[in-house]
Amino acid sequence: xxxxxxxxxxxxxxxxxxxxxxxxxxxxxxxxxxxxxxxxxxxxxxxxxxxxxxxxxxxxxxxxxxxxxxxxxxxxxxxxxxxxxxxxxxxxxxxxxxxxxxxxxxxxxxxxxxxxxxxxxxxxxxxxxxxxxxxxxxxxxxxxxxxxxxxxx
Numbered sequence: 001x002x003x004x005x006x007x008x009x010x011x012x013x014x015x016x017x018x019x020x021x022x023x024x025x026x027x028x029x030x031x032x033x034x035x036x037x038x039x040x041x042x043x044x045x046x047x048x049x050x051x052x053x054x055x056x057x058x059x060x061x062x063x064x065x066x067x068x069x070x071x072x073x074x075x076x077x078x079x080x081x082x083x084x085x086x087x088x089x090x091x092x093x094x095x096x097x098x099x100x101x102x103x104x105x106x107x108x109x110x111x112x113x114x115x116x117x118x119x120x121x122x123x124x125x126x127x128x129x130x131x132x133x134x135x136x137x138x139x140x141x142x143x144x145x146x147x148x149x150x151x152x153x
Contacts, residue, residue, distance in 0.1 A: 004028065004035040004044065004077045004152060007135050011150035012081035014138055018089045019099040020107050021137050024081060026129035027111075030122075040071035045084045046117075047072045059118035088116055104130055 006025045013024035028035065032044040039045075040052040051073035057064045074080040088111060090097040095114055101107035108126040111117065119125070140146045 004032075006133050007150045008077070008152050009044075009081060010135055011138055011147065012078045013085060013089075015078075015141060016082045016085040016089075017099070018085045020089075020101070020104040022130050022134040023098070023104045023107050023111075023126060024084065024089070025133070025135075026108070026126040027084065028081075029129050029133070030125055035077075041073035042077055042080050043071050043074055044077060044080050047080070047083060047087075059120060088114075 006029065009025040009028045010021040013021035018024050028044045031046045032038055035044060039054060039056065040047075043051070046056070048069055049072040051071050053068060053070045055066050055068050058067050060067075072083070074083065086092065088095070088097065089099045089107075091100070096110070098107035098110045098114075101110050105123075105127050108123040108130070111126070112119075112123040116122070135150075138146050138150055
C-alpha cells in the first residue's frame with residue numbers, strides 16, 4: 001500500500017500549518033523521488049541530523065559531489081512533514097519562514113536563498129512541480145470524508 005502521495009503530503013502540510021502545502025508536496029516529490037527514496041526512516045525531505053547515515057549528492061563549488069551525511073529518522077511521513085514545516089515554513093532560529101512569502105513561487109525561491117538545498121535549480125524545479133501537480137488545499141480539516149479523499153491508496 002502506498003503511504004505517501006502528493007495529496008497526502010498536502011493534507012499533512014495543511015494540518016502542520018504550511019501556508020503553501022503544494023510547495024511542501026513539491027519538496028517531497030523532488031527530495032524523495034515521489035516518496036520512493038528516503039534519506040532516513042520516513043525522512044522525505046533530506047532533513048539532516050542524528051539518525052541514518054547515507055551517501056548523497058550535494059552541489060558544492062559548482063559541481064555535484066557525493067558526500068556521506070547523517071539524516072533524521074521519523075516515526076511517520078506526517079512527522080517528517082511537521083518537522084519541515086516547523087523549521088522552514090515557519091520562523092525558526094533566525095530564519096524567516098517561507099510562510100511569510102507573498103506567493104508559493106516566492107516561497108520556493110526563499111527556500112533556495114536561505115540554504116535549504118544546494119542545487120542551483122532547486123526553486124525552478126519546485127515551481128515546475130507545483131505548476132504540473134498542485135491539488136486544491138483541503139478547507140474542512142474536521143471532516144473525515146475530506147481527510148480520506150487526500151489519503152493515498
